[in-house]
Structures are given as structure tokens and as C-alpha cells.
Amino acid sequence: MTTATAPAPAPTHAGAPQRGLVGRIVDRLGGGALQVVMVLLGLFWLVPTLGLLVVSLRTPEVNAAEGWWTIFTKPAEITFESYSSLLASGFTASFWNTVAITVPTTVLVIGIAAMAAYAFAWMDFKGRDTLFLIVVGLLIVPIQIALIPVAVIYGGVGIFGTIPGVVLFHVAFGLPFAIFLLRNFFVGIPSSLLEAARMDGAPEWKIFVQIVFPLGKPAIASLGIFQFLWVWNDMLIALVFANTESQPMTKALQSQMRQFGTNIDILSSGAFMSLIIPLILFFAFQRYFVQGMMAGSVK
Template identity: 85%
Template sequence: MATATATVERGVHAGAPKRGLLSRGVDKLGGGAVQVVMILIGLFWLVPTLGLLVVSMRSVAVNNAEGWWTIFTKPAELTLANYSNLLATGFTASFWNTIAITVPTTILVIGIAAMAAYAFAWMDFPGRDLLFLIVVGLLIVPIQVALIPMASFYGGTGMFGSIPSVVLFHVAFGLPFAIFLLRNFFVGIPASLLEAARMDGAPEWKIFASIVFPLGKPAIASLGIFQFLWVWNDMLIALVFANPDSQPMTKALQSQMRQFGNNIDILSSGAFLSLIIPLILFFAFQRYFVQGMMAGSVK
């Protein structure tokens, strides 16, 4: 008996995975040291953003003569003239066009995908699995294959060059991933909650609104962040479907680069304005990024 017990103990110890040097070092240093290292990495990641901000608030002559880091000894060189010049070029209209494209796209993708994901996860209807496989297959379809057909369609309907045309294109290509992400999260909700609601006579729309949607807020919020950032930073779709009256900031900056390649004051200030809102959004909801990636993992 003692021999068998010793054999089992040796097997347990032999099968235990060996911890790496880095793992043992983390235990010795403690969580505080790890947090300090992560903070330093985060600050290092923000250095280019700080440099862009400084460049956007200095004159062209100063930027050509000195590096941006000299601002710590010469803070009087900062000025808002670059932003005034940028707004004089009509960049404000492009900013509002970006809002008009990004916000409706994000809302439509979340609303449609959440209802479709609930249907795929918890409703039984003919062809459900086949339709979901088609949705998953659409994930690998590149955007470029639809540019010419959609341009022809928009031209025939008179939508080409308008903001709705850009919004609809983003919604169409944002839905497959959104449905896949939310469906994988919704199937993890305990079935007993939904069955109890059905036994109480609650219709499907009420179950979705009162149970599934509130429990799915982490995945829905992370999806909203992803979708917002994708559309906000997009330039390909804007280059193809947006005209000068409906162009977002990405296309406006690209046109400024073509026309005024040496105007670093215009480009830097415009780039920082385009960057600041996604940056604020990231820091405000960064905890949802990890939850969103976990929601899309295999169940």
C-alpha cells in the first residue's frame, strides 16, 4: 500500500509542468513590480502620441530646426495656430462626416448582430446551422471583391458618394464578425435562465431584452469599441465611395498630404484630432477589450 502511494506521488510530481524562469521571477518580484513594468511599457507606447501632439502645436520652422523633445525646455513654442489653420481648410466638415459615418454604423451593427446572434444561439428554426456556417464563411471574404459590384449598384441607385453608401458598406462587412462574436458569448448564458423565463410566458423579444442583452453587455460593449475603431480609422471605403462633401477625416488627411506634402503643421494637427477620440475611447473602455476577445473564443 505504501509502495503504491509513493508511486502515485512520484507520478504526480513527475507530471507537474515545470515553471519557467520568467514565471518564478514574477513570483519573487511580486505583483507591484509587474505593475510598474506595465506602466512603463504603457508610457513608452504613448511617446509617439506625445510627440505628435507637440509637433502639431509648433510652427513649421521650429519643427524643422529642432526635435519635439526640446519642448520641455522651451514650452513657449507651443501655439494653437496650426489648429486654426487646419479648421480653415474645411476639416471640421470632415470631422462631422466621420461622426455621421461611424456612429450609425456602430449602432446598426450592434443592433442587428445582437438579434441575429440570439436567434443562432437560442432559437430553433430550419437551416439555422447552415445559415451560421454561411455567416462564418463570410468572415474570410475580402472587402476588395465587393468594391466594384457595390460601386456599380450605388451608381445605379444614385447613392454613390453619399454618407449612407459608406455606412451600408461598413454594416454589411461588419455583421459577420459581430454575429460570430456575440453568438459565441450568448451560448455561454445558462439555459436555465431562458427556460425559466419561457415557463413564465415571456416572449422571445422580452427574453432577449431583459436577460440576454443585459448579460451580454461586456461582449456588446467590446464589439462596439472594435467596430467604432475600425470604421473611424478606415480609408479604403472612404476613398472609393465618399465624395469631397461626404469624406471623413482619413480621406481629408490623405488629400492634404497629396496637395501639401510639406505642410507638417496641417498634417500633424489633423492626425492628432483623428487620433484623440479613439485614444480616449480605448482608455475609457479598455477592460472590455480582453472580455471581447474571450467572448470570441471557442466554447
Template identity: 75%
Template sequence: MSDATFQRGPARLIDRFGGGVLQVLLILVAIFWLVPTLGLLVVSLRAEADNNSSGWWTLFAKPAQLTLENYGNLLASGFSSSFWNTVLITVPATLLVIGIAAMAAYAFAWIEFPGRDALFLVVIALLVVPVQIALIPIAKLYGAVGIFGSIAGVVLFHVAFGLPFAIFLLRNFFAGIPRELLEASRMDGAPEWRIFATVVFPLAKPAIASLGIFQFLWVWNDLLVALVYADTENQPMTKALQSQMRQFGTNIDILAPGAFLSLIIPLVLFFAFQRYFVQGLLAGSGK
């Protein structure tokens, strides 16, 4: 038997069994990652007395512990209004960032205008500005214009601090679009807005989906901005859950179902668009 045949034997074994082992390993990692989520779901479906007396894993021995009473108490506490406040904050903040950033990124990538590079450097510099620096100045500004404590104030804050990263991400993707496509459209007499709407924007679905997931998760899970700018009537779920914390207890019968409801929607969104999310992360990597 030749050396080449001897060397191909182990390679064939690796090709045959290596993929299966890798898949099993990834499945085990995914299960391990989902254990805290499963535990939170089980805790949210158990009575407070059961949670205080035993761990959530005892459910497998006593499945009769499951109850929807915690979710009923959660809705009775007014949590549903906080849920809709979160939706009213997150959806506009995400859509506005995508729309404004897409148009700005197209201009930075394909439209020549004086000071373009310097202005783009300013946008990049804004990425390093921490949110905490702007809390007090913007609070004074909101108080002067009369939107402090409102949903609009929270949305505008998230839009302002989400735009630098959004423009940076989409600009890198737009710059990778072949110039020939845009030049052909210009030769046909199409204006810039039409090129953007019919050529660039449809091709940017992976990057836009990735940006949408980033922005949605940041706003949905935000607590700091909500604590500063949202009053009690307009508070999102994160602030509502924080207000349920006790000094000497956890109030688990309210916190567990509320935390699971706030977790499940971003989780579903991520799994629904994970293919576009990965493509968007790789956008412009060759630049």
C-alpha cells in the same frame, strides 16, 4: 533548516518583489508605447518652421514654442465638417452592426429553425471575403440606386462587412449563457423578443462593448472605403487628411493636428471601455 523552509524562502522573495518588477516593466512598456502619441501632440502644437528646423523633443528646452495656431488653421481649412462626417458615418455604422448582429446572434444561439447551422456556416464563410472584391460591384449598385458618394452609402458598406464578424463574436457569447435562465423565462410565458431584451442583452454587455470598440475603430480609421464611396462634401477625416498630402512636402501644420484629433477620440474610447474589451475578447473562450 529543513528543505521545505529553504524552498519557501525564494518563493516568498519572488512573491514580494516579482509583482513590483512586473508593474514597473508594464509601466515602461506603456510609456514607450505612448511616446509616438506624445510626439504627435507636440508637433501639432509647434509652428511649421520649428518642426522643419528641429525635432519635437527640443520642446523641453524651449517650451515657448507651443502654439494653437495650427489648430486654428486646421479649423479654418474646413476640417470640422470632415470631423462631423466621420461621426455621422461611425456612430450609425457601429449602432446598426451591434443591433442587427445581436438579434441574429441570439437566433443562431437559441432559436431552432430550419437551416440554422448551414446559414451560420455561410456567415462564417463571409469572414474571409476581402473588402476589395466588393468595391466595384457595390459602386455600380450605388450608382444605380443614387447613393454613390453619400454618407448613407459609406455606412451601408461598413454595416454589411461588419456583420459577419459581429454575429460570430456575439453568437459565441450568447451560447455561453446558461440555458436555465432562458427556459425559466419561457416557462413564465415571456416571448423571445422579451427574453432577448431583458435577459440576454443585459448579460452581453462585455461582448457588446468589445464589438462596439472593434467596429468603431475600424470605421473611424477607414480610408479605403471613404476614398471609393465618399465625395468631397461627405468625406471623413481620413480622406481629408489624405487630400492634404503634397508631392514634395508633408504639410505638417495641417496633418499633425488633424491626425491627433483623429487619434484622441478612439484612444479615449478604448481606455474608457478597456475592462469590457478584455472581457469580450475572452467571451466563449471555453466553448
């Protein structure tokens, strides 16, 4: 006599997470459709930039009478008179002042912060943790409280109103975040690589140059983009520490607004010239930027 056995229950996947609404929508759309949506969102994000360009290429009378989107039906309204007026007003000197301030600041911050971050991450010295806590604490120090003391110091040493003075201020206040960011990235580098290099007799500077710095390119590129944009678009430090000869584009545009009031053609052309360089930089290094943003998020 045989006994009947109950059928085995169907396996359940109690531990499998359920897909949310957004996840199910993404699965239904598929990769191709999702890419199309992302491209459309990117183009929508560029609409204000396109509008600024169109406004800068038309006369003030036309801009006051029509919206910028009418340029597609009236391309004959395009003119470069606003750019000619802007360049004639001495804006070119302000552009090169911005370059002279932004590029050295970005290079110095990256170089100094990378070396300091390597020391905090992989070199053992007395007071390392205390110094790093001090660096982290400097992140919450507002720039405004240092404006007057630094201005007094600059006046005493004779660099107030000069480009080196503006660069030094940006470097000093850019280093805490840069060191914090790069140190956290460098800690994630496998220690076996560094120990193998030390066993081969490589000095610390060689380990930093040939191993740590190349592996840190995503984070360094992200830091470079951040630092470049911060300094390029800064106006507070320029208003305090730069004079007429050393003023960047932000201060020059502010003075143009005070001089000409609502002179939209001059302001729009100047704003687009100050915008185009960071935009090109971001698109050129966006791959490294995304890698740097995701670095360290998954262990």
C-alpha cells in the same frame, strides 16, 4: 523480535507542473513591481502619441530644426496656429462626417448582429446551421471584390457619394464578424436562465432584451470598440464611396497631403484630432474590452 520497517518515501508531486522562467521572474518581482513595469510599458506605448501632439503644437520651421523632445526645455515654442489653419481649411466638416459615418455604423452593426447571434445561438429554425456557415464564409470575402459592383448599384439608386451609402457598405461587411463573435459568446450563457424565462411565459424578444443582451455586455463592448476603430480609421471605403461633401477625416487628410505636400503641421494636427477620440473611447471602455477578450476562453 521486531522487524525494522523502512521509512516511508517522501511524497512526490509528479503531476505538479514546473514553473517556467517567466513564472519564476513574476513570482520574484511580486504584484507591485509587475504593475510598475506594466505602467512603464503603457507610457512607452504613448510616446508616439505625445510626439505627434508636440509636433502639431509647433511651427514647421521649429519641427524641421529640432526634435519634438526639446519642447520640455523650450515650452514657449507651443502655438496653436496649425490647428487654426486646419479648422479654416474645412476640416471641421470632415470631423462631423466621420462621426455621422462611424456612430450609426457601430450602432447598426451591434443591434443587428446581437439579434442575429441570439437567433443562431438559442432559436431553432430550419436551415440555421447552413445560414451560420454562410455567415462564417463571408468572413473571408475581401472588400476589394465588392467595390465596383456596389458602386454600380449605388449609382443606380442614387446614393453614391453620400454618407448613407458609406454607412451601408460598412454595415454589410461588419456584420459577418460581429455575428460570429456574439454568437460564440451567447452560446456560453447558461441555458437554464433562458428555459426558466420561457417557463414563466416570457417571449423571445423579452428574453433577448432583459437577459441575453445585459449578460453579453463585455462581448458587445469589445465589438463596439473594434467596429468603431475600423470605421473611424477607414480610408479605402471613403476614397471610393465618399465625395467632397461627405468625406471623413481620413480622406480629408489624404487630400491635404496631396495639396500641401510635406506640410507636417497640418497633417500632424489633423492626425492628432483623428486619434484622440478613439484613444478616449478605448480608455473609457477598456474594462469591458478586456472582459470581452477573455470571455469564452475558459469553460
